Amino acid sequence: MKIIASYNIKGGVGKTSTAVNLAFLAASHQHNTLVWDLDPQGASSYYFRVKPKVKGGGKKLISGRRELDGVIKATDFEYLDLLPADFSFRNLDLALDANKKPTQRLKRLLKPLADEYDYVFLDCPPNISLLSEAVFEASEVLLSPIIPTTLSLRTLEQLKKYIKDKQLSHLQLMPFFSMVDNRKKMHKEMMQTVVEKHPEILAASIPYASDIEKMGLERMPLGAFMQKGRSLLAYQSLWTELMEKME
């Protein structure tokens, strides 16, 4: 079971869309896949039309009094399940803190699912917090969408420093450009500069496109309502590159 976190310190950069679309692609290759919607806003849950509600809330889940297995919901797509969000997830930091070794908690909770799933995508809320630390401990890959702006570049540097300081050597950071607007000169220039400085940035990038926004109307991953398109191709390239890097 490979655990992949979709994370950025900043919000609104395409984390949920990344988790949802890559998970859909994994499942369409017949890999048993789970998305855990850790964001109390419940955007992933919304895209899969699953109520953002977990019986007993985040506290019971994190303490282990309710097993993950019991709250997982099938999505409309074969091989793809969802662990929905809950409004109480806004207090996951507190729930984690109430346990011993809080940063190891998510890893322990996910362990029993190892035989069942090939891929787990963690859709994370923004900010660096106890929860994100626990996510970093649990994950093998940290997929981080970055909008090609100066501010995003700063957050990437912050994230790299954080990983280095915390000595998270098991964690493979894979940043990639997201919401790229090819008409903007600034985006193009930024991308060139940033790649020179951060060669670990993936070659695949996700465009800023209306069909990604359409996911909110359709309430399903891109691949479920369109056969082809720029955005879909972009996620397919991202999936292929992710697979290659993980090997």
Place this chain on the structure above:
Amino acid sequence: MTEPPLYFELPGSLKGKKFFSKIEKKLLLQITGQHYAIKTFYDTFDWRLYRAGVVAEHIHSKDVSQFNLINRKTGRLLASDSLETAPNFAQQFSSQALKSILLPIMEMRALLQVSHLPLEIYRANILNKDEKTVLRLQLDDYESLSGRIHLLPLRGYGKSLNKVAAVLQSDLSVKPASCSVLPEALQLQGREVKDYSSKFSLKLKPDMRADQAAKLIFKTLLADIKLNEANTITDVDTEFLHDFRVAVRRTRSGLNQIRGALPETAVKKYSEFFAWLGQITSLTRDLDVYLLSYQDYRGVLPIAMQDDLEPLYAFLKEKQIKAQKNLAERLVSAKYQKGLIEWEEFLNKQVSKKAKANQGNLSIKALADQRIWKVYCKLMSEGGVIDDQSPPESLHDLRKTCKKLRYLLEFFQSLYDETEMKTLIKALKGLQTVLGDFQDYEVQENNIKTFSQEMMENHVGGNAILAMGVLIQHLDAKKRDAREHFSDQFAGFANQDIKRIFEKLFFRKKV
């Protein structure tokens, strides 16, 4: 809480479209697919898959051709593969998942089509108010049977399953059903599952006249001969001939053992006919056995020598093809057909008011008591004098006596207490196994020696002869092993508990 049913049967009048128009009034539903298909059920002739709780079905449509193995009780899919046609034997499946389930169950038996059903398959999703799928549904709308619904629950949506199961039962009068329509499909052909078994099974009444009961026994055996005849001729698998021969052997033994119940002339005539049938079928069966044992033969050789045995396989196969051809010709010959028809006519002829044979007027129970007790005593006296120095012939004779007793116990099983009869048959089986092994190893050892001489004359390479030499040594060691186990097995059979049951059931003081 009890789990709701997942399979339902539609009332006969409720066909596909009508069902959906009715259910749409109660539930939010989206039909996701509809296609015409042919469902073909498979099993071995003796229903090995069904007996092991497995249903094999092949679904063939314009776009899909799928072979599925399904748990008969739960409906769970055990293994599946896309296959245009199903192969004949388990080892011919390319899917490892299918092979690993099928091989231990089917062994050497062929997979046969048992029923075809044309149907329309509908797939639908049951949605909640967010238009999220909460349950999947499949309707198999058969042309010649009432439709079947299969609910496919989705993780985390147990409540929806309960709700839909309740709606189906209360609002649409749909009844829970078993997960496979195989029994109903067979009914359409006037058949039923497990309608063949190589085990002898016949219910006799104790006071039935012996000649009448004897004819019933032989009719049952004749039915087995006829059932296996066609596929023996076409050599579908080795076990048709095996079962054919068992029925012939049982008939011969019966003619000999209960001869007093039937007219002497008839016994003489048909004993000769069945002896001939036994003789013309024996070579093919022997060669079948060698070919079936071939992998075991390879296995006893050192790895480096295993491939050296290949010429033996080719030699045996060539012989088997010839023998099978001869056998097939004999089984369509006038002699065979005339013999079998006359036998059937003889069996169908009403018995006269007073039996013509000496023991024909006895009750079958009285005759069974006499015969079983007599053969049991013979077995005990023959076995009791065998020691380590006794010649192999004495063990072979004892094996034959055991077989006679075994057939008698099986013929007359229904006349006695079931548990006690099972105890006796089980005890006898142990003894028969060791005697059978002794005989088989000896025959195989001798025959492989003969084959090696024949092969040498045909200038087959020295390595093959060398490998056969190692095999002969192994068979000889196994034969000696069996010989050593004899006294323990015989002691097990000759014990007081078994003796008491024999006495209780069959010994009658002469008045």
